[in-house]
Amino acid sequence: METALVVGYLASVCSVTSFLPQVWKILKTEDMAAISTRMYALTVTGFALWSVFGIMRGEWPIILTNSLCFCLSGVILTKKLRSRR
Amino acid sequence: METALVVGYLASVCSVTSFLPQVWKILKTEDMAAISTRMYALTVTGFALWSVFGIMRGEWPIILTNSLCFCLSGVILTKKLRSRR
Numbered sequence: 001m002e003t004a005l006v007v008g009y010l011a012s013v014c015s016v017t018s019f020l021p022q023v024w025k026i027l028k029t030e031d032m033a034a035i036s037t038r039m040y041a042l043t044v045t046g047f048a049l050w051s052v053f054g055i056m057r058g059e060w061p062i063i064l065t066n067s068l069c070f071c072l073s074g075v076i077l078t079k080k081l082r083s084r085r
Numbered sequence: 086m087e088t089a090l091v092v093g094y095l096a097s098v099c100s101v102t103s104f105l106p107q108v109w110k111i112l113k114t115e116d117m118a119a120i121s122t123r124m125y126a127l128t129v130t131g132f133a134l135w136s137v138f139g140i141m142r143g144e145w146p147i148i149l150t151n152s153l154c155f156c157l158s159g160v161i162l163t164k165k166l167r168s169r170r
Contacts, residue, residue, distance in 0.1 A: 039106055053092045062147075
């Protein structure tokens with residue numbers, strides 16, 4: 001495999017691994033008090049845009065990382081918005 | 086400017102903007118109790134690897150976002166490691 005791709009996939013593993021415990025904690029405790037809706041909306045939008053960027057470039061490390069993080073952060077944002085009702 | 090680049094820079098702005106308040110809060114309060122050293126080390130490594138990936142691909146949105154986030158998260162990790170002494 002090409003060196004840049006190896007670096008990309010390693011980066012991908014680090015990003016997803018560092019993001020998962022936070023997601024897991026929020027989903028398990030259902031405690032979303034500390035989550036800023038506005039900031040999280042930006043996070044979700046960022047992941048969505050990076051995914052689009054990755055698709056346009058055909059870069060799989062970017063697509064995989066960001067679509068996965070987009071789904072996870074999307075779940076949290078949805079739960080947060082529902083909890084505010 | 087090429088469409089993919091526009092998407093990339095928009096993604097970049099979202100990522101950095103959503104990351105800054107967290108960094109600012111930690112640096113201002115100097116309260117790093119909630120920061121997991123192991124997880125943050127992964128975050129910092131991830132940003133470093135993404136920067137290398139961006140440099141190898143010559144993709145400026147990736148380079149700018151991740152090198153900036155690398156520096157900011159690096160400062161937090163350094164402070165956290167020092168506070169544990």
